[in-house]
Amino acid sequence: xxxxxxxxxxxxxxxxxxxxxxxxxxxxxxxxxxxxxxxxxxxxxxxxxxxxxxxxxxxxxxxxxxxxxxxxxxxxxxxxxxxxxxxxxxxxxxxxxxxxxxxxxxxxxxxxxxxxxxxxxxxxxxxxxxxxxxxxxxxxxxxxxxxxxxxxxxxxxxxxxxxxxxxxxxxxxxxxxxxxxxxxxxxxxxxxxxxxxxxxxxxxxxxxxxxxxxxxxxxxxxxxxxxxxxxxxxxxxxxxxxxxxxxxxxxxxxxxxxxxxxxxxxxxxxxxxxxxxxxxxxxxxxxxxxxxxxxxxxxxxxxxxxxxxxxxxxxxxxxxx
Amino acid sequence: xxxxxxxxxxxxxxxxxxxxxxxxxxxxxxxxxxxxxxxxxxxxxxxxxxxxxxxxxxxxxxxxxxxxxxxxxxxxxxxxxxxxxxxxxxxxxxxxxxxxxxxxxxxxxxxxxxxxxxxxxxxxxxxxxxxxxxxxxxxxxxxxxxxxxx
Numbered sequence: 099x100x101x102x103x104x105x106x107x108x109x110x111x112x113x114x115x116x117x118x119x120x121x122x123x124x125x126x127x128x129x130x131x132x133x134x135x136x137x138x139x140x141x142x143x144x145x146x147x148x149x150x151x152x153x154x155x156x157x158x159x160x161x162x163x164x165x166x167x168x169x170x171x172x173x174x175x176x177x178x179x180x181x182x183x184x185x186x187x188x189x190x191x192x193x194x195x196x197x198x199x200x201x202x203x204x205x206x207x208x209x210x211x212x213x214x215x216x217x218x219x220x221x222x223x224x225x226x227x228x229x230x231x232x233x234x235x236x237x238x239x240x241x242x243x244x245x246x247x248x249x250x251x252x253x254x255x256x257x258x259x260x261x262x263x264x265x266x267x268x269x270x271x272x273x274x275x276x277x278x279x280x281x282x283x284x285x286x287x288x289x290x291x292x293x294x295x296x297x298x299x300x301x302x303x304x305x306x307x308x309x310x311x312x313x314x315x316x317x318x319x320x321x322x323x324x325x326x327x328x329x330x331x332x333x334x335x336x337x338x339x340x341x342x343x344x345x346x347x348x349x350x351x352x353x354x355x356x357x358x359x360x361x362x363x364x365x366x367x368x369x370x371x372x373x374x375x376x377x378x379x380x381x382x383x384x385x386x387x388x389x390x391x392x393x394x395x396x397x398x399x400x401x402x403x404x405x406x407x408x409x410x411x412x413x414x415x416x417x418x419x
Numbered sequence: 420x421x422x423x424x425x426x427x428x429x430x431x432x433x434x435x436x437x438x439x440x441x442x443x444x445x446x447x448x449x450x451x452x453x454x455x456x457x458x459x460x461x462x463x464x465x466x467x468x469x470x471x472x473x474x475x476x477x478x479x480x481x482x483x484x485x486x487x488x489x490x491x492x493x494x495x496x497x498x499x500x501x502x503x504x505x506x507x508x509x510x511x512x513x514x515x516x517x518x519x520x521x522x523x524x525x526x527x528x529x530x531x532x533x534x535x536x537x538x539x540x541x542x543x544x545x546x547x548x549x550x551x552x553x554x555x556x557x558x559x560x561x562x563x564x565x566x567x568x569x
Binding site: 179181182229230235236238239240243244245246253256260261262265266289351385386388389390392393395396398399400401402403404406407408410411 | 446447448449452453454467468471472475476478479480482483484485486487488489490491494524525526527528529530532535538539541542546
């Protein structure tokens with residue numbers, strides 16, 4: 099310590115340092131987290147009736163997220179066993195009519211009849227950002243994260259490309275690119291197969307206070323984003339106004355993407371092309387519900403164990419008498 | 420009667436651990452890749468929601484068993500000093516598995532947001548401790564060491 103430092107200056111410095119340490123303690127950080135948790139998740143509303151299929155959102159998404167796209171190293175490692183598929187989209191980056199690692203949003207079309215008139219509906223499709231996302235919760239390596247504003251995203255630095263997230267996703271949204279990611283540094287032939295990619299709802303733009311690129315670019319204001327209660331109220335009002343239908347509010351226990359359509363979703367589901375990279379509009383039950391129910395029942399397990407031990411002790415004592 | 424209850428307990432313990440290991444490794448996307456799910460009767464090992472539910476149910480049985488053994492141990496007047504070294508190591512490993520697994524179960528509940536680094540750490544601890552428990556179980560089986568000093 100400098101000899102010239104006065105006692106008052108020293109105390110002032112020490113208190114400032116102590117304050118900084120206290121501010122960085124887990125308790126304070128937890129308190130900040132609780133404050134943040136009071137905020138409602140952000141939900142997007144997609145008014146299918148408004149979409150003209152211009153694909154401005156698709157190209158805005160590609161521009162905004164180009165820096166996150168994979169740049170795979172070739173040749174790819176030899177995969178073992180041979181059944182492991184190499185999935186290479188790097189030469190097909192222009193594909194915009196399905197989901198790929200280079201296209202996280204596309205427009206689905208459906209020829210339907212409204213009031214006896216044949217018409218074509220255009221539907222922007224991407225990750226639904228589930229409220230309790232199986233992709234995030236069931237990834238065995240914690241490579242996905244859900245943020246408190248309701249978006250879920252894949253950490254490309256951690257993902258091994260096992261595609262479990264795709265298998266557990268009710269809409270099979272994530273898409274894999276081989277030849278990129280951390281698996282190349284571990285056991286490239288035996289474990290992993292690249293990185294999974296999907297819409298991250300422009301988390302980096304949201305952090306800067308900007309809108310997701312697809313919402314900002316839309317000339318028809320097809321999508322709106324806002325707090326869950328507000329968006330749900332708007333969705334129900336819109337559905338009532340157009341005598342329409344809602345999708346995403348209850349699917350998989352609830353999602354942070356709400357579609358409003360002038361025709362029933364089972365009808366829409368029949369009219370769209372479905373397949374790889376082309377999600378359906380089926381009714382989806384809450385995929386995590388069984389796990390959640392068993393987890394709640396798990397609380398009884400210690401009590402049952404203790405009761406059984408006391409029961410055995412009591413019976414033994416009775417026998418001894 | 421006591422001998423029979425001890426044997427039943429041991430069978431439940433081994434069956435539970437077996438189910439936990441299989442369903443736990445089933446959380447990794449490896450059973451399909453390495454043809455195990457192709458074996459007739461084992462297709463479920465590649466059904467992640469099935470292995471997830473089995474893992475939870477088996478974990479509930481293990482928790483029940485651990486509390487049963489713990490209270491039984493105390494009621495019989497056993498002391499900690501009577502636990503063998505391998506028994507002590509296995510008990511600590513099971514405790515670590517229960518804590519890390521319990522936190523992961525909490526994380527899977529709707530509306531729970533644990534920090535990503537914490538989840539990665541829990542996943543690795545859970546997997547690592549499971550491997551060590553397999554090794555410790557194998558060693559104690561090989562040297563025929565009981566949980567308590569005889």
